[in-house]
Amino acid sequence: MSEPVDEEELTEEQAEELIDELDALETARLERQTGEGAQELTRGQRELVLTGGHWPEPESDETMIINMGPQHPSTHGVLRIMMELDGETLVRSKAVIGYLHTGMEKTAEELMYVQGSTNVTRMDYASPLSNELVFSLATERLLDIEVPDRAQWIRMLLVELNRISSHLLFQATNGMDLGAVSMMLFGWREREETLRLLEQITGLRMNHNFIRPGGVAADLPDGWQESVLHVCELVEAGIDDYDRLLTENPIFQERTVGVGTITTQQCLDLGITGPILRSTGFPWDLRKEQPYLKYPEVDFDVVYTENGDVYDRYRIRLFEIAESIRIVRQCVEKMPPGDYRVQDRKVTPPPRARINESMEALIHHFKLFTEGFRVPAGETYVAIESPRGEIGCYIVADGTAKPYRLHIRGPSFYNLQSMAPMVEGAMVADAVAIVSSIDPILGEVDR
């Protein structure tokens, strides 16, 4: 403070200055008092609170910034959402990710191609078989080998079963996020049956490591047709239950219809694929548009809706389960006899029975699993339709048994960017519904 001045000698200007000075001191004192745990943050402190990137200055003093997650149960893992709120309305939001980053692409550079599918299968843990498939297809393209028909049909059967289980997981968690706990139980009930079937076929409930470069790990077990058809019936009955429980339910519609809308143009710009893109009235499905495996030989429809809201994304995933069941039934019907893996001794180990009687076969088996097979130098990108959209695999091979670089284009990673335009102007409770409708798998986002 400047030296005390005689009140009478104060000019008007000086008085105003003095008042300003006192005001500044008072503000600083108040800020200190409210500094701890308060929402009014000074500029210096704001930097500390908002990790995860720069955050532009709030547009007005009326808004506040809060975090949802990363431990929030409705964020499907460890997603953190920074939200700027004006009252209860979301002004804008930003997804902060990386809490589940384990360097899987780095790990992939240390693993041989024979080991690679054990790594990629852990990325999107809700549909691991899609990851294995895209990795195997990319490796096979670099090796320039064609997989036998039966292997392709088995792969298609498994991937579609996996799509069913993945969408059932969505139905269950989406219901719970919106407060329908019975939906959670219903969804889990059918998903359990699907996983049990996958266990019967592949040996594991998840992270199967069953689709491998060169084919699949084993032939289908005895009696698989009955098990598959039984599960199809169970799931179909389940879909009817969900349909009756939610589709016409006024409470559910109130929470979802018209919430979190997005347009086709926004989706294309943001690189969004899968059910979110199809919910905007754009029937884009790689199984139809750029077919792989035996999809041209089965009859199925691409489900799409017009509104691009949370409700439509729920309906799309519900009807896609039904379409997948159609494909699975056709797989059972049309499954050809033959080899389940390519008979190329460079890639495929000798049959187990041969190992008991032939020293060469034993050596061969040992070499293949300790040294792996070499893949000619080159690079390729392969994309398929996973339950969440386009999953791509970019491999750079250098002629050794390990990929020089392996990159997985996770659909969730890109789809998560649709959250920001969707939540703008929505309520906090809508944000939960919107994140749920994106159906992100954080293992794939963070890799």
Place this chain on the structure above:
Amino acid sequence: MPDDQTPDGRPREAIHENDQDAEPAESDVPTPSDEVAAAILERFDGARSVSSHGQPVVYLGRSQWRDVAEFLRDEQQFTTCVDLTAVDFLTAVDRAVPPGVEAERFEVVANFLSHARNRRVRLIAQVPATDAEIASLTPLYGGLNFPEREVFDLFGIKFVDHPDLTRILMPDDWEGHPLRKDDAPARVPVTFKEDPRPS
């Protein structure tokens, strides 16, 4: 396939020889069979095109990166960039690249998809280690916001004009860029009870 072949296939030299033979033969073709690649080559000097396992790939100079993307978006109906990533060729700088392309340490790779024409094209730009930066495509394709941040985070390649170029997967105070080949996997030092303490 002869039965007596070793499981790990041909010796490594043989593979390399084959590649050396195959690569120039493919890329010597003056006009690529793919129409999009041909259009890019016609418009932009210095671009080189190869067919990689049936997919059109265009190698570009780093300065053309953004112009070509704009050309693809505005004139060739490539409305979506589905994927952007990078490769660190630190230990393979002498790799095979199309003639006329100068191999650098980093390659930035972008896969474009045209829904209207149902085709894909891949662009690859060489980025030197000394000055690792390239124009950002986020202003053109909003969906590249996350992937460019990821490449910045894991490779340390800067994207000029990116709206929010910060680390995305690693912690903000992390040092180094994990997907670079010279970034060793992290190790936590273990001290055993009986071990003498490091002096």
